[in-house]
Amino acid sequence: MSDQPPRRPTPTRWASARHPFIYEINTWPWVTGLSASAGTPVDLSTVPDEHWDAIADFGFDAVWLMGVWQRSPAGAAVALANRDLVAECLAALPDWTPQDVVGSPFCIRNYEVDEYLGGRAGLAAARSALAGRGLALILDFVPNHVAPDHPWTSKHPEYFVSGTSAELVADPESFMDVNGTVLANGRDPNFPAWSDVLQLNAFSRGLRHEIADTLRDVASQCDGVRCDMAMLVMNDVFARTWGDRVGDPPEGEYWPEAIDAVRQDHPDFRFIAESYWDREWPLQQQGFDFCYDKGLYDRLVTGDAAAVRDHLRADADFQSRLLRFVENHDESRAAAILDPARQEAVTLATLTQTGARLVHHGQLTGARVRLPVFLGRHPREDIDHELASFHRALLKALCDSTFRAGTWMLCETVELVSWCWDGDHRWLIVVNLSAEHVADHVRVPWNDVTDGVHRLVDPITGVEWVRSGREVRDGLYVELGPWQWHLFKVARTDPHP
Incomplete structure (x- = not known):
């Protein structure tokens, strides 16, 4: 972030924020960058106040510290042996060294905060700093897999999907020998296996009890979790992925059991x-507060x-329980795939x-x-001051x-895209998502519009x-050039012009 952020609004209590704004930080490289800037080691307990202040001042309601859990040296070794991953690291960070490969935040060795980041005490200090600014803390939970050196691999091999020696020989990319037991690597059914992680058996009753205990401990340290690839452990998906290898699905679903266990002690805890x-929709029905909206992202881009x-x-x-984004750590950087005008339009439409x-x-x-998740250091990049000014x-x-x-409502249009908000104030958003000049009529769904003067002011463009x-009732006539938009704050109706 750069320059002076806007004034901080009154903090919104995370548990009651119907439409929250969340800021994602890739924690390890962020802390590494703070240490380099300070000239001294920084962890989550010693983040300078101005960095938390800047996030709060931009009006966010929560911070997602992605990747705080202990990473796996075994997983990092697998990454370093993968030529494609090494090439990806080199492309993102040309001066990289093997020491920059700290392991994937989704190849978790243990659900304990990594000591590099300050351990459990460091995370507690960060949470306190955020809470003091009205911000909630979100962390990760990865239901589908763990690292090869996770304690469960030796203590509870029955928690995992198993394989055979013959399968290991025939397909070494999909299976791994761990302490003399062949276990399956984690996978998405549409892609090759992830060679650095081991597949948990979502149908294992013992695992489900362990997961509930793990999540309760995680919930004691934060206000919500973002659950990686959450659909992979739904009964029907898991059965289709692993077939007879895992047997018949249990009566209950994975997520309702886990979510209910956490909310017995933490009723306001939120799941993403x-x-x-x-x-x-099925995941919302199983208890999730918000689910990724990849469909909107794809259509906007x-x-x-x-x-x-x-x-x-x-x-x-x-829709009110979807999570909208222009970027996250899995997607390309918006500035890399969209020209400035399109990026502004897509960002406005998303946020x-x-x-x-x-x-x-x-x-x-x-x-x-876009930094590969295995890397612990960001490259140095110049600030786009014009884009930063727009975001501010x-x-x-x-x-x-x-x-x-x-309350959000979609407006009636033919060529443009428009929606509005009704609350303490009224807002009207109109966007041209094309490279052509477009004229259209926008009909708002406000039923109480009476005669009088309406003033529509865009606080960004003036x-x-x-x-x-x-x-207003009959339809506002709007003309917009390629990728142009309006963000209008609409004055309340004055019946006496």
Whole structure:
């Protein structure tokens, strides 16, 4: 982040924020960068106050510290032996050394905070610093797999999906010998196995009890978890992936059991699912507060206005439990794949939706390098000051409580895409998601619009319109050039012009 952020809004209590804003930090390289800047080692207990202040001042409600758990030396060794991963590291960090490969945050050796980051006490200090600024703390949970040197591999091999010696010989990329037992590597059914992790058996009753205990301990240290590839441990998905190898599904689903166990002691704890394959609704039904909305991301990035409109016609309650993003650690940097005008339009369209909104560290200043998760150091990148200025102005406008506690509604359009918010204030957002000049009428769903003067002001561009109640009711005429947009704050109706 750079320059002066907007004034911090009144902190919003995480448990009651209907539409929160979340800031994702790749913790290990972030702390490494802070140490380099300070000229002395920094961990989570010694992060300078100005960094927490900057995040709070931009109006975020929660910080996701991605990758705080102990990483696996065994997993790092597997990564270093993989030529494709080494090439990816070299492309992202040309001056990399093997010491920069610290292991994947999703190849977890143990659910204990890594000592490099300050251990459990360091995390507690960070949580306290965030809470003092009205911010919640989110951490990771990885249900599908663990590192080859996780304690469970020796103490409870029955928690894992097993293989045979013959399978190990025939397919060494999908199986691993651990202490004389052949175990399957973790996998997504649509891709080759992940060679650095071992597959947990989601149908194991013993594992499910262990997971509940693990999650209860995690929940004592934070306010929510982002659950990696959450759909992989749903009964039907897991059975289809592993077949007869894991037997019949148990009666209960994995997630309701785990979530209920945590909420007995932490009723306000929130669960976020990384989810794909149209599994968002079933995962919401199983207890998740928010699920990734990859569908909206894909439609916005491709610039398909009709597909975006159709996507946003989904039930409003369903949409209010989706998590919208322009970037995260798995996706390409927005600045690397979108030109500046498109990036502004896509960012505005994303961050003004209903549901949770996610911003990735580096996104606000135009970072272009997507760092492989194995690396513990960011490359040095120049700040895009024009883009940073846009983000500052946008986040300042979005500090309005309406975007956290108000009601979102889709507007009727033909070519443009538009939606509005109703709360402490009224807002109207109109976006041209195309490379063509577009003219359209925008019909808002406000049923209480009466005659009188309506003033529409865009706090970012300074554009101001004065329209009659009849014009608002009948449909506002809007012309926008390629990738242009309006973020209008609409004055309450004045019946006496």
